[in-house]
Amino acid sequence: MLLEKAKQAETEERFDESMENKALSLQAINRALEIDPVMTEALFNKALVLQKMPAPEQARTAWNKYLEKDSASPWADEARKNLELLRRQTGISEKDKSQIWQDFLSAYRRQDDALAWKIASQTKELITGVMVQQQLTQSFLEASQQSQKEEANEILSAFVYLGELEKQNAGDSYFAELAGFYRNSNQTQQQKLREAHAEMQKGYELLFARNWKSAIETFQRAKRGFSEADNYWEATIAEYQIGYSLCQIKKIKESNERLLALSDFARRKHYRWLQVLVDGWLGSNYSLLGEHSKAIFYNQKSLKTAEEISDTYNIQKALTQLAHEYWLIGDSRKTLFNIYRSLDSSNLYFLSSRQKSRNLLFATESLYRFKFYDAAAAFAAEEFYVAQNETKDKWLSHTARNHLALIYGKAEKYQVALGEIEASFRLANSFEEEAMRQTQIAKTRLILAHLQREAGECEKAIINYNQVIKDYEQTDFSINKYEARKGRFLCFIAQKDDLTIKEETPALLRMFDQNRRTIAEESNRNIFFDNEQSIYDLVTDHAYTRLKDAEQAFNYAENSRARSLLDVIENNPSQPFLLPEIRQKIPPGVQIVYYAVLADKVLIWQISDTKFIALDVPLDSAALAAKIQNHTKFLTEKSDSRQAAKELYRILLAPVAETLEPDKSLCIIPDKTLFSVPFAALVSPQTNKYLIEDYALFLAPSATVFLKLTETARRKSGTQTETVLSIGNPSFSRREYPELANLPGASREAEEIAALYNSAKAFVGREAVKEQVVNNLNKADVLHFAGHYVANAKSPSLSKMLLASSDLSVEEIAQMKLPRARLMILSACETGVEKFYNGEGMIGAARSFLAADVPLVVASQWMVDSEATAELMTEFHRLRKEQGLTTIAALRQAQINMLAAENMQFREPFYWAAFLPIGGYAEY
Numbered sequence: 063m064l065l066e067k068a069k070q071a072e073t074e075e076r077f078d079e080s081m082e083n084k085a086l087s088l089q090a091i092n093r094a095l096e097i098d099p100v101m102t103e104a105l106f107n108k109a110l111v112l113q114k115m116p117a118p119e120q121a122r123t124a125w126n127k128y129l130e131k132d133s134a135s136p137w138a139d140e141a142r143k144n145l146e147l148l149r150r151q152t153g154i155s156e157k158d159k160s161q162i163w164q165d166f167l168s169a170y171r172r173q174d175d176a177l178a179w180k181i182a183s184q185t186k187e188l189i190t191g192v193m194v195q196q197q198l199t200q201s202f203l204e205a206s207q208q209s210q211k212e213e214a215n216e217i218l219s220a221f222v223y224l225g226e227l228e229k230q231n232a233g234d235s236y237f238a239e240l241a242g243f244y245r246n247s248n249q250t251q252q253q254k255l256r257e258a259h260a261e262m263q264k265g266y267e268l269l270f271a272r273n274w275k276s277a278i279e280t281f282q283r284a285k286r287g288f289s290e291a292d293n294y295w296e297a298t299i300a301e302y303q304i305g306y307s308l309c310q311i312k313k314i315k316e317s318n319e320r321l322l323a324l325s326d327f328a329r330r331k332h333y334r335w336l337q338v339l340v341d342g343w344l345g346s347n348y349s350l351l352g353e354h355s356k357a358i359f360y361n362q363k364s365l366k367t368a369e370e371i372s373d374t375y376n377i378q379k380a381l382t383q384l385a386h387e388y389w390l391i392g393d394s395r396k397t398l399f400n401i402y403r404s405l406d407s408s409n410l411y412f413l414s415s416r417q418k419s420r421n422l423l424f425a426t427e428s429l430y431r432f433k434f435y436d437a438a439a440a441f442a443a444e445e446f447y448v449a450q451n452e453t454k455d456k457w458l459s460h461t462a463r464n465h466l467a468l469i470y471g472k473a474e475k476y477q478v479a480l481g482e483i484e485a486s487f488r489l490a491n492s493f494e495e496e497a498m499r500q501t502q503i504a505k506t507r508l509i510l511a512h513l514q515r516e517a518g519e520c521e522k523a524i525i526n527y528n529q530v531i532k533d534y535e536q537t538d539f540s541i542n543k544y545e546a547r548k549g550r551f552l553c554f555i556a557q558k559d560d561l562t563i564k565e566e567t568p569a570l571l572r573m574f575d576q577n578r579r580t581i582a583e584e585s586n587r588n589i590f591f592d593n594e595q596s597i598y599d600l601v602t603d604h605a606y607t608r609l610k611d612a613e614q615a616f617n618y619a620e621n622s623r624a625r626s627l628l629d630v631i632e633n634n635p636s637q638p639f640l641l642p643e644i645r646q647k648i649p650p651g652v653q654i655v656y657y658a659v660l661a662d663k664v665l666i667w668q669i670s671d672t673k674f675i676a677l678d679v680p681l682d683s684a685a686l687a688a689k690i691q692n693h694t695k696f697l698t699e700k701s702d703s704r705q706a707a708k709e710l711y712r713i714l715l716a717p718v719a720e721t722l723e724p725d726k727s728l729c730i731i732p733d734k735t736l737f738s739v740p741f742a743a744l745v746s747p748q749t750n751k752y753l754i755e756d757y758a759l760f761l762a763p764s765a766t767v768f769l770k771l772t773e774t775a776r777r778k779s780g781t782q783t784e785t786v787l788s789i790g791n792p793s794f795s796r797r798e799y800p801e802l803a804n805l806p807g808a809s810r811e812a813e814e815i816a817a818l819y820n821s822a823k824a825f826v827g828r829e830a831v832k833e834q835v836v837n838n839l840n841k842a843d844v845l846h847f848a849g850h851y852v853a854n855a856k857s858p859s860l861s862k863m864l865l866a867s868s869d870l871s872v873e874e875i876a877q878m879k880l881p882r883a884r885l886m887i888l889s890a891c892e893t894g895v896e897k898f899y900n901g902e903g904m905i906g907a908a909r910s911f912l913a914a915d916v917p918l919v920v921a922s923q924w925m926v927d928s929e930a931t932a933e934l935m936t937e938f939h940r941l942r943k944e945q946g947l948t949t950i951a952a953l954r955q956a957q958i959n960m961l962a963a964e965n966m967q968f969r970e971p972f973y974w975a976a977f978l979p980i981g982g983y984a985e986y
Contacts, residue, residue, distance in 0.1 A: 064090060065111060077402035078395045085429060085437035087111050092436050102132050109141065115437065116405055117444040118148050154413045156452075159190070162412065163197045170220045179227050180411045183372040186335065187414045188299065189266050194224060195237055199296070202244055203256050218245050228335075232371035236333040240295040251291040258287030258296070265303060274310040281307065298324060302339055309347050318347050338368045338376045342383065349387055355852060357387050359801055378404050378417050382424045389424075394432045401425050415452040422448060423458075426465050435473040442466045460489045460502050464509055471513040483510045504533040508542050511549055520553040527553070539577045547573060548597055555604060567601055571621070574598070578625065598622035603660045612676035613641050616667050619658040620644075623731070623764035630913040631770050638766040645671055647769045652983050653726045654765060655718060659683055659734040668718045669765070670726070677717050686713070687735045694738060698924050700972050707745040707752075707971075715744060715753065727950055727983065728757040729768055740923055742957060743975035752961070752971070758954045760918075760979035763909070771982025775917035778843075778884040779986050784943075787823050787842035788816040792830035792849045794864035799850070802864070807928035808848035811889060814932070815846055815939045831867040839875075840882055845916070846935075848889040872910035879915050884986065885949055886911040888921040889935050889977075908980045918949055918981040930973035934960060948986060950979050 068083035088111045094104045109124035125141045125148075132138050157165075162185050169178035182194045191197070198221045205214035222245065225238030247255070261284035268277035285300035301324055308317035321344050328337040345361035348354075365380035381404035388396040404421045407413050422445040429438035446462035449455050463486035470479035483506060490502035511526035527550035534543035547570050554562045574597050598618055606615035620638050629635050639647070648654065648671050658665040661683055668675040693706035714736070722728065730741050741761070742754035753759065762768035790812025791805050809826045816824035823842070825834050830849070839845065850864040862869040888908065908921040920938075922931075934956055941952035960974035967973065 065107065065114075068114070078397075078399040081115075081398040081402040081437075082434070084111055084115050085434035088115075088440065089434070089436040100131055102128065102137070105131060106137055106141065109144070112440055113144055113148065115440065116407070117440045118151060119447040120440050120443055122148050151407065154407060154410045157412050159192045159197070162192050162194065163201070166194050166197075167220060170223050175227065177411075178223070179231050179372070182224055182227060183231070184374045184411045186373050186375045187417070188303075189269060190414065190416065191263075191266070192412070192414070195221075195240070198224065199240075199244060199255075200259055203252055203259065206249075206252055207256065221245075232334055234332065234334040234371060236295060236331070236336055240293075243293055243295065247291070247293075251293070254287050254291040255293060255296075258284045258291065258293075258300075261287060262296075262300065262303075265300075269303075269307070272310075274307045278304055278307045278311075298327070298333075298336060302336075302343070305340075306343055309343070309350065314347050314350055318344065321347065334367055334371050335373060335376075338364050338371065338373055338380075341367070342376060342380055345380070345383055345387075349383070349390070353852070354387060354391055355801070358384065359799075361387060374410060375414060375417060378421060382420055385424050385428055389428050389431055397428045397432070401428050415448060419445065419448050419453050419455070419458055423461070426462075426469075430465070430469055430472070433472070435469050439466060439469045439473070442469055456489065456493065457498075457502075460486060460506075463489060464506060467506075467509050467513065471509075471516055476513060476517045479513050480510075483513065500533065504530050505542060507533070508546055508549075511546065515549055515553055515556070518556075520556050524550055524553050539573075544573055544577065548600075551597070551600065555600060558608070560608065563601075563604060570597055571601070575625070596622065599658070599660050602658055602665070603663075606665060606676075606678070612667070613674075615658075615665065616641050616656070616676070619656070619665070619733075620765055623733075624767050627763060627909060627913055628767055628770070631767065631774075631915075638764065639769065641669075641674070644765050644769065645669060645674065647772075649772060649983050651726055652729055653723055654729045654731060654768070655715075655722075656731045656765065657714070657733045657736050659686065659736060664713065666714070666717055668721055670723070673721065675718065675721055679713055679717060681713060683734070689713070690735050690739055694740075694924075697740065697743065697972055697975070700970055703743070703971065704745050704750075707743055708747045710739060711744040711746055711753070714739070714741075716747070719746070719748075722757070724756060728759050729983070730759060730761050731763070731765060731768070732761065738923065740971065740975045740978075742978060743971035752975075754954055754957050754975070755961075758950045760950050760981070760983070762981060763912075767912070768982055771912060771917040772984075773982070774915065775884065775982045775984035775986075778882075778917065779984065781843050781884070781986075783820060784843040784986075785821040785841065786816060786819040786844040786846060787835075787838050788812040788825070788846045788848075789830050789835060789865075790824065790826040790848045792825075792864060793828045793866045794850060794869075799852075799864060802850050805849060805928055807932040808889070811848050811932035811935055812846065814936050818936075818939050818943045819844070828866050830865055832865045832870055833867065835863075835865055835870060836874075836878075840878065840880060843882060844885045844887070845880075845883050845911075846887045846889060846939075848931075848935075851888060872913070875910065875914045880911075881915055883911075883914075883916045884918065884984070886916045886919045887935065887938075888919060889926075889931055912981050916981075918979055918984045920949065920953060920977055920979050922976040923978065924972075924976050926976050927973055930960075930965075930968050931977075933963070933968065934974055934977065949984055953977060953979055 064083045064087035068080045068087060071077070071079035071083060088108065091104050091108045091111065094101060095108065098104070105124065105128040109121050109128055112124050113121035122145060125145050128141050129138055162181060166178060166181045169181060185192045185194055187193060188196065198217055202214055202217040202221065205217060218241070221241040222238070225241040228234045228237040261280050265277050265280040265284060268274075268280060281300045281303045285297050285304070288294070288297035288300060301320060305317045305320040305324065308314070308320070321340050325337060325340045325344060328334075328340060341360045342364035345357045345359075345364060348357035348360060361380050361384045365377060365384065368376040368380055381400045385397050385400035385404060388400065401424060405425060422441050425441040426438050426445055429435075429441060442462055442465040445465065446459055449458035449462055463482050467479045467482035467486060470476070470482060486506040486509075487503065490499060490506050493499035493502055507526050508530045511523045511530065514520070514523035514526065527546045530546035531543060531550070534540045534546070537543065551563070551566055551570055554566060598621065602615045602618040602622075605611045605618055617640055620641075623638070625638070628638065648669065650671060653668065653670040653673070656667040656669060662680065664679045664681055664686065666677055666679065689706070689709060693703055693710055696703035696706050732739065742752065742759055744753045745751070746753070746756070749756075762771070790810075791808035794802070812824050812826050816822035823838055825831075847863060852862050852864065852869075862871040888911075908919040911919045937959055938952050938956040941947045941955050942949065945952075947955060957974045957977075961969050963969055
């Protein structure tokens with residue numbers, strides 16, 4: 063049934079569903095074989111699923127196993143046909159450099175355009191030297207050096223032929239122009255070219271050895287050599303390799319500057335293959351920077367062009383990078399869709415073994431991430447086979463063994479996992495270089511310790527964790543060292559060893575706090591990192607549940623929140639307030655509801671100057687996330703969301719409803735998935751009223767940040783006549799951001815709001831240039847921005863407002879600070895909490911302006927409607943100016959007024975509940 067569903071989904075190009083159903087089918091078949099290992103139907107179907115996934119070597123093994131049980135039936139004939147099909151498919155990745163060269167020359171001599179183009183378009187892998195153009199240039203230079211004129215002339219003719227094929231089939235003039243250059247080159251140029259090519263080869267060898275700095279120097283020499291020979295075509299390849307290598311030593315900004323210039327050059331010259339190459343690595347760079355939307359954009363751009371020019375190597379590369387990007391942001395559907403496509407090797411002349419390894423590695427990690435353990439194990443086994451037999455890469459073999467151990471452990475197949483660990487140790491010990499050997503042994507030992515802990519063998523796990531910690535004690539910081547400390551801590555918790563937990567907690571928290579950024583970055587890229595529960599969650603839960611100390615639990619939770627933002631606000635590293643100081647500093651008119659989402663419960667604290675109440679709601683964090691997602695889906699699709707809103711109210715507000723004071727503003731401090739909850743739209747099951755009807759609401763990333771921003775708001779509250787800077791629908795670069803839409807109504811909104819203030823400046827459309835905005839940011843009390851904001855989830859300093867001339871980054875805003883601005887209104891899509899990120903909480907435009915000394919920001923949580931937003935925002939500003947309401951009260955009243963809007967559609971929460979005040983408590 064599942065296999066048929068997979069086939070149907072594949073026919074309809076719903077590749078994500080096809081991959082998912084194959085994974086589920088394999089899981090069901092494996093469970094059946096655990097019950098009856100010789101069930102022929104299950105053995106046949108397992109081989110069929112593995113072949114369709116595709117995991118060809120695993121399928122081959124499975125077909126042979128089936129034939130051992132059945133060699134005579136019609137099914138056996140089908141099995142043998144499939145084995146023969148697998149045998150023929152294997153040849154595509156067995157071709158070496160010389161065979162590709164001879165096949166192309168043969169096709170050229172026969173003028174077999176179709177075959178020649180297939181070979182040329184499918185072998186564009188630079189680092190291994192299989193690319194036809196590389197082989198043509200090097201062969202020509204060798205023949206010319208040895209005075210083999212006839213051979214050199216034939217190679218030049220083949221080169222011209224290749225150039226014509228590229229122009230006809232890809233619309234790319236790069237190769238034809240390069241062929242023309244070589245045809246007209248003189249002996250002096252050719253000598254320089256030989257030297258430059260020799261440097262390029264050394265550079266590629268250094269890339270294989272991961273010696274990035276030496277590679278950069280080598281490619282720079284190659285670039286100079288090509289330039290001296292007037293060969294700017296191949297100089298661009300050296301430049302690309304420099305850009306690639308720079309990112310490996312974390313000089314990503316410099317890498318991007320080079321690659322963006324090269325991309326623009328390739329676009330202007332219509333060098334489409336070069337454009338594919340450069341855009342693909344720009345996508346990888348933006349991924350490392352955490353700019354997910356731009357990473358996806360450049361990878362999709364690279365993919366589209368690669369498909370248009372039939373560049374299968376770069377098609378697969380772009381697909382795996384897209385899969386990884388969607389993997390990072392947790393989009394299982396798009397991850398599986400791209401993984402499926404990357405694994406498709408039908409109708410190929412050649413498949414690079416390196417790319418095949420990359421395809422399998424991404425497939426393994428993606429399926430593991432989304433808990434399809436049987437399918438992940440199949441791909442990991444395939445990954446190991448390719449590493450052993452094709453790439454012959456010991457490091458990849460060791461990585462595959464570790465993957466298998468992890469996967470079998472998660473599937474609770476501990477004996478099988480331990481068998482993989484033994485094999486992994488043998489591989490690790492076979493490394494000749496001492497440092498590499500010790501590193502690989504330590505990685506394997508860490509996984510062994512994790513497996514032992516998950517199997518309940520904490521004494522054994524602690525011994526191995528201790529050894530890993532010792533192995534890494536000479537390093538300043540290692541993610542694996544932290545993982546070992548954390549794993550050992552989990553053992554102490556499992557053993558209920560309260561004394562050791564008390565002794566270990568301070569050192570572990572110090573390690574986390576000192577290295578929180580590295581930990582966060584590495585957890586996104588490291589399959590070995592167990593990031594399901596942070597160390598602060600563990601100590602918070604232990605203090606609350608085991609020690610019955612609600613105050614200490616709160617202090618741990620607060621200590622984990624928005625620390626980077628707090629450091630920026632304070633302009634130096636600072637410590638969060640403890641509970642007594644928080645209660646002392648809370649304004650009398652404010653009460654806090656503070657949440658901590660733990661693995662199996664939600665902790666809720668109600669805090670004011672007169673109250674401290676702590677309670678918990680037993681609920682699995684995954685179940686809570688599903689409820690939030692369900693509510694968001696109903697709300698944003700404009701369906702009836704009341705039942706879902708009531709369900710969330712019961713969990714999040716009902717436990718404290720009776721003790722909340724209606725005359726006080728309610729500051730909500732969420733955690734994790736709760737940052738995406740539109741609290742204003744939650745509905746009381748008792749009164750059937752929205753929460754915004756009962757309370758003036760605002761949100762803060764932590765209690766300490768709330769109090770710091772409240773003090774900033776108090777300091778800025780003396781202004782009697784406010785000045786507003788109103789920016790509407792800036793004419794941003796369509797070339798750089800083609801995926802972003804125009805914002806209808808934003809211009810009118812900006813102009814109408816400016817008219818409400820006695821002192822106002824409005825910059826709309828083309829007038830909203832960066833220079834104008836920057837020059838006026840520090841001259842206004844109230845800033846209103848109706849436009850696009852591109853947030854960076856990993857590096858908030860790289861987030862940016864899109865303006866008419868160029869972008870204004872958060873880093874620039876933070877550097878200039880905004881000592882006068884006391885209120886920022888971000889009237890645009892998803893500007894409040896585009897992403898919640900570990901303990902840092904909300905990441906988005908709002909956070910950026912809080913960091914820039916603006917104490918209160920009004921921002922949105924989803925894609926807002928332009929017309930409804932214009933109406934809401936105009937009413938909000940009118941209430942502030944004409945009725946003298948505070949920001950929090952004015953937004954609340956504007957939202958309540960929308961509930962009675964003449965346009966019945968606008969009464970739905972989708973149209974008004976997206977916006978929320980974020981920051982401190984303000985009397986203006």
